[in-house]
Amino acid sequence: MQHISYSDTLHSDKDSFAIAQISDLHLSEHNPKSFEQFLAVLDLALTHQPDLLLLTGDLVNDGVSEVYDWLFAILKNTGIPFLCLAGNHDVTQEIGHDLPFDERTFRPIAKDERLIDTHRLTIKLPHATWQILVVNSAINGQIYGRLDDESLDFLKTNLSNHLPTIIAMHHHPHPVGSAWIDEYRLKNADEFWRTLATFDNAKAILCGHVHQTHSLMVQGVALDTCPATSRQFAPHRDEFAIDDIAAGFRLIQICNKKTLVTCVKRVQN
Incomplete structure (x- = not known):
């Protein structure tokens, strides 16, 4: 197993x-196309010359160590700093893909130790300093998410420095208007929002999980979700449905004026 060391500053x-x-790469040895789809999105992202790659979960299905090895080798090869956190599929083996969803079995598996639990990255610009706070919302054997007390304390401690802040996690902490996926959002979202309410420096929350693109304002904080590199889910549907829109990534620009702009870039269908 390759050792991964994440940057602090x-x-x-x-x-x-x-x-x-x-x-939401969902890399799987049973789906060779998943690797091609990820590489296509990564190639597109690299054309925009990012300073950081932020991978927000569901990276590898079923926790296969050799697939993580491949992924981390690809990321290291870019020469760009990166952060990787877990999603539910990184800590859960889904058994019975050919069965109706409610008949499948979800078995807990250990998180790959190279994925982040909590991490603070400081970004120093000439006239402003930002921070990215990464927390693990994935629960072994579950589709929904939860932040444990240690993660909530981590947020509280680091938000108290009053730096403009981006928070990254896998699960969305607010409904996005698709009943079936909203059932599996962050279960203790109320605790999360109470933690943020004490502070005024959280600028954006970046999530995966929904395989959809949303930009919402919640308690005065931007909540931005990301398209998947794998299949896209149709938005604003109460029942599960696949969208034919292309895969993509979210580009975020932070600046000296402590402001943030973001947009979504997609590969061609």
């Missing part, structure tokens, strides 16, 4: 810093 002499959020 990144410096930029530019007025802005670009983050490419890539999510």
